[in-house]
Amino acid sequence: MSCPDLKGAPIHLENLTITYQRHPAVHHVTGSFEAGSLTAIIGPNGAGKSTLIKALTGNMAASEGRIDRAGMSASRYGYLPQAAEVDRSFPLSVFDTVAMGDWHRLGVFGGMKRQDVARALDALDKVGLGGFEQRRISELSSGQFQRVLFARLLLQDAPVILLDEPFNAIDERTTRDLLTLIRHWHDHGRTVIAVLHDMSQVRQCFPQTLLMAREAIAWGPTEEVLQPHHLKRANMMEESWRQDAHACELHEEQA
Amino acid sequence: MSILTTVYDVTLAPFVDFGFMRRALVACIALGLGSGPVGVLLMLRRMSLVGDAMSHAVLPGAAVGFLVAGLSLPAMGLGGLIVGLAVALLSGLVSRTTAVREDASFASFYLTSLAAGVLIVSLKGSSVDLLHVLFGTILAIDQNALYLIAGISSLTLVLLALIYRPLVMECFDPGFLRAVGGRGHLYHVLFLLLVVLNLVAGFQSLGTLMAVGLMMLPAVAARFWAVSLPGMMFSAMLVAFLAGIVGLNISFHTGVASGPTIVLSASGIYLLSFLFGRLGIVRQRLSRPHLAG
Numbered sequence: 038m039s040c041p042d043l044k045g046a047p048i049h050l051e052n053l054t055i056t057y058q059r060h061p062a063v064h065h066v067t068g069s070f071e072a073g074s075l076t077a078i079i080g081p082n083g084a085g086k087s088t089l090i091k092a093l094t095g096n097m098a099a100s101e102g103r104i105d106r107a108g109m110s111a112s113r114y115g116y117l118p119q120a121a122e123v124d125r126s127f128p129l130s131v132f133d134t135v136a137m138g139d140w141h142r143l144g145v146f147g148g149m150k151r152q153d154v155a156r157a158l159d160a161l162d163k164v165g166l167g168g169f170e171q172r173r174i175s176e177l178s179s180g181q182f183q184r185v186l187f188a189r190l191l192l193q194d195a196p197v198i199l200l201d202e203p204f205n206a207i208d209e210r211t212t213r214d215l216l217t218l219i220r221h222w223h224d225h226g227r228t229v230i231a232v233l234h235d236m237s238q239v240r241q242c243f244p245q246t247l248l249m250a251r252e253a254i255a256w257g258p259t260e261e262v263l264q265p266h267h268l269k270r271a272n273m274m275e276e277s278w279r280q281d282a283h284a285c286e287l288h289e290e291q292a
Numbered sequence: 293m294s295i296l297t298t299v300y301d302v303t304l305a306p307f308v309d310f311g312f313m314r315r316a317l318v319a320c321i322a323l324g325l326g327s328g329p330v331g332v333l334l335m336l337r338r339m340s341l342v343g344d345a346m347s348h349a350v351l352p353g354a355a356v357g358f359l360v361a362g363l364s365l366p367a368m369g370l371g372g373l374i375v376g377l378a379v380a381l382l383s384g385l386v387s388r389t390t391a392v393r394e395d396a397s398f399a400s401f402y403l404t405s406l407a408a409g410v411l412i413v414s415l416k417g418s419s420v421d422l423l424h425v426l427f428g429t430i431l432a433i434d435q436n437a438l439y440l441i442a443g444i445s446s447l448t449l450v451l452l453a454l455i456y457r458p459l460v461m462e463c464f465d466p467g468f469l470r471a472v473g474g475r476g477h478l479y480h481v482l483f484l485l486l487v488v489l490n491l492v493a494g495f496q497s498l499g500t501l502m503a504v505g506l507m508m509l510p511a512v513a514a515r516f517w518a519v520s521l522p523g524m525m526f527s528a529m530l531v532a533f534l535a536g537i538v539g540l541n542i543s544f545h546t547g548v549a550s551g552p553t554i555v556l557s558a559s560g561i562y563l564l565s566f567l568f569g570r571l572g573i574v575r576q577r578l579s580r581p582h583l584a585g
Contacts, residue, residue, distance in 0.1 A: 116471040118468055124336075
């Protein structure tokens with residue numbers, strides 16, 4: 038599987054806090070995703086993993102702190118949303134879905150040229166769906182649909198790729214194929230960040246890990262992060278907000 | 293020969309002989325051109341009932357227009373457009389900034405609007421005027437009203453063509469559109485503008501209570517005929533045309549009210565589509581051997 042080199046960009050989080058109705062989903066997180074790194078974000082439900090990904094895409098504003106994208110616009114990031122956020126019953130063809138990845142080149146009005154069509158078909162070939170271009174997305178299995186979204190990512194050709202639970206409800210073969218694609222992106226210097234739940238996947242394929250429980254419990258080489266005491270601390274996080282929570286002291290100190 | 297004559301007398305003669313029937317037919321065709329595609333997108337965005345709520349929300353604006361200028365479509369249309377848009381935007385604002393969901397906030401706003409509209413019309417007009425506003429008077433459409441309806445349909449098709457790509461992306465995967473910098477809210481607001489405009493076009497013909505009829509019934513019927521989005525839009529237009537022709541003919545020959553007859557014709561086509569459409573229930577239940585792979 039070929040993939041052109043495209044230097045990934047670093048992302049630095051500085052005291053990042055993101056809230057829902059004043060309750061923090063991501064709380065005072067500081068650290069860096071290095072350029073070209075391959076990082077898994079893990080943590081229990083409600084740990085703020087997807088919220089962090091949404092903030093990185095620019096879909097959620099920081100309540101406090103900042104995200105330094107090293108001069109790159111968030112709109113140039115590749116983004117795979119959670120399957121539940123996409124309407125799979127929408128009457129679209131596989132080709133039209135993949136072609137959305139060309140938005141940064143085509144915008145609202147641009148027409149697809151012959152080479153754009155060829156690139157979209159090539160992306161479909163690379164995810165093993167050559168010949169599926171005219172099928173309706175509603176006819177696809179979950180695994181095939183996830184391959185279509187990966188083909189859209191290929192077409193985005195982004196230096197930074199954000200994946201929100203890419204292997205939910207996906208069989209082993211599809212997961213293996215898509216993990217190969219992720220490794221290729223990493224091998225070719227792109228920055229890849231994925232929200233995951235499967236610890237063995239993280240251990241085998243992701244050199245860096247960010248363990249979250251709203252705050253960053255640990256962030257660094259995977260083997261160091263996945264220590265029992267870190268995991269125990271993350272699992273002790275209360276899943277719901279405390280209704281009687283007082284104002285954050287760190288916030289007060291900075292104010 | 294006599295059969296052909298009878299067919300002609302029943303189906304075409306009313307339109308050939310009477311100018312008001314021709315104008316009504318052109319109004320139906322123009323409405324179908326704009327409302328069909330808009331209805332399909334409303335349905336796919338799971339906003340079918342929001343369209344109904346919006347059609348009620350147009351009423352107080354139309355009523356103020358009626359108070360100021362009588363039964364004048366431009367004045368009532370402008371009033372309806374302003375209030376309809378205000379309700380759409382306020383409902384969206386309430387649902388985005390509070391825990392109230394968009395359908396609930398639409399319900400609150402449209403009920404308020406409906407009550408306010410009926411009250412305003414009753415301040416000046418008679419119950420006949422109220423009936424005109426609520427149920428429309430398609431057979432009384434004049435040249436100016438026709439221009440307004442045709443203008444709105446043309447604008448709808450042009451604007452839909454211009455924002456088709458981001459609108460589809462916003463329906464299908466809003467998070468992705470936002471992530472690639474595609475300003476989803478802008479297209480959502482433009483789409484709501486189109487919904488309100490088409491409801492304004494529809495209320496002279498079908499009234500505020502049924503203006504949404506030629507928007508949603510053809511759209512839902514189209515689901516049984518086409519699998520692609522352009523196919524659904526085209527099918528919805530055809531269903532709206534057909535409902536217009538059938539409804540006007542039935543209304544002409546039986547003397548029943550034209551607006552409800554057109555909407556009921558669309559309901560009839562919906563029922564036939566549900567039963568006998570390409571993706572309808574009968575075709576699905578036909579016992580055919582399954583394929584090998």
